[in-house]
Amino acid sequence: MTSPRRVVPRSLAVAAAAAAACSVIGAPQAGAEAGTNVGYYTINKSASTYKSITVNNLFPTSVDDSTAALSVTGSGAYKMPFPVWVYNLKMSTMNVSSNGNIQFWTNTDRWDNTCLPSAFGDATGNSGRALAVFWDDLYIDRSKGDGVFTQTTGAAGSRQFTIAWQGRFYGNRTMTAKASVTFFENSKNIKMSYGTGNNANATIGIQLSTTPPKNIWTQYSCNPGSPTVKAGQVLTFVHRT
Ligand SMILES: [Ca+2]
Ligand SMILES: [Ca+2]
Numbered sequence: 001m002t003s004p005r006r007v008v009p010r011s012l013a014v015a016a017a018a019a020a021a022c023s024v025i026g027a028p029q030a031g032a033e034a035g036t037n038v039g040y041y042t043i044n045k046s047a048s049t050y051k052s053i054t055v056n057n058l059f060p061t062s063v064d065d066s067t068a069a070l071s072v073t074g075s076g077a078y079k080m081p082f083p084v085w086v087y088n089l090k091m092s093t094m095n096v097s098s099n100g101n102i103q104f105w106t107n108t109d110r111w112d113n114t115c116l117p118s119a120f121g122d123a124t125g126n127s128g129r130a131l132a133v134f135w136d137d138l139y140i141d142r143s144k145g146d147g148v149f150t151q152t153t154g155a156a157g158s159r160q161f162t163i164a165w166q167g168r169f170y171g172n173r174t175m176t177a178k179a180s181v182t183f184f185e186n187s188k189n190i191k192m193s194y195g196t197g198n199n200a201n202a203t204i205g206i207q208l209s210t211t212p213p214k215n216i217w218t219q220y221s222c223n224p225g226s227p228t229v230k231a232g233q234v235l236t237f238v239h240r241t
Contacts, residue, residue: 038087039188041206041218041237048234050178050195053164057147059098063140064170065109066098068148081152081161084183085239086129086190087208087216098148100134100165100179100202111137111170113203115222117210129208132219133163133192134179136202137170144168159185169198178231188239197230204229206237 056077058068071093072080083090086104095107105128106119113135140146146167153160164180178195190206205219220235221227229235 038089038208038216039239039241040087040208040216041190041239043218043220044236044238046234046236047232048193049232050180050193052166052178052195053149053151053162053180054145054147056150058096058150059140059148060142062142062146063098065111065137067103067107067109068096068098069107070094070096070150077150081159082183082185084161085188086131086206087239088188088241089129091129096148096163097135098140098165098167099138100132100136100177102131102133102163102181104129106130113137113201113223115203116205116207116217116219117215118203118207119210130206131181131190131192132203132205132207133181134165134177134194134199134202134204136177136199138165138167138177139170139173140167141173154185157185161185166195179229190237190239192235192237194229194233194235195231197228197233199226199229200224204235 058077059066068078070078070080072083074080080094083092091104095103097103097109099109099111116132140148149164149166151162160182162180162182166178169175169177175198176196177198180193182191192204199221201223203222205217207217209215218237
């Protein structure tokens with residue numbers, strides 16, 4: 001699936017979008033209508049050295065904007081080892097964007113990140129569960145060893161499934177971007193880990209929906225003025241009921 005191609009330089013488009021759409025976010029926040037039936041997330045910050053992954057690459061050729069479909073019935077790198085908790089549902093399929101997000105409802109490769117809650121580019125206005133791990137205009141350069149990699153660790157019943165974006169910024173190919181998300185087989189928590197910073201033009205957070213009555217999301221940062229991440233930063237989204 002392709003986005004409409006840019007008609008203005010990306011730097012200008014991104015600046016305009018940031019100015020128009022995003023306010024400064026002082027602290028992680030949950031949507032106001034968090035209900036007990038789906039729960040919500042709060043964010044715990046910690047530090048741990050980022051571990052690069054170099055197996056199970058989802059994009060065998062260099063890509064700018066693309067998505068890969070994973071499922072529990074998939075094969076090879078595209079197989080999820082277990083259904084992953086997102087809010088209060090176990091999801092058996094996901095669309096992984098090369099631009100640093102995972103969608104469980106839409107399937108868009110859009111590069112121009114918006115603040116949450118985002119419709120993630122669905123023209124009908126539908127939206128759903130999605131993770132913005134490091135949603136920005138990333139570029140995967142296979143000639144430099146980039147990729148979006150997956151890895152499963154641990155024993156059955158307590159496995160961990162990690163998806164790692166290890167690429168660079170479209171607008172500055174000399175600047176690398178590394179971030180990963182880990183799902184836990186035995187927990188609804190979701191862990192995001194960072195190997196680089198520079199999230200001033202990115203969105204980080206989790207959303208359930210953009211529409212009431214379940215208008216729920218938890219955003220850590222969105223574009224300039226937001227809290228930053230740095231190499232070794234870990235954000236654990238702790239599920240609450
Ligand atoms: Ca891109
Ligand atoms: Ca951006």
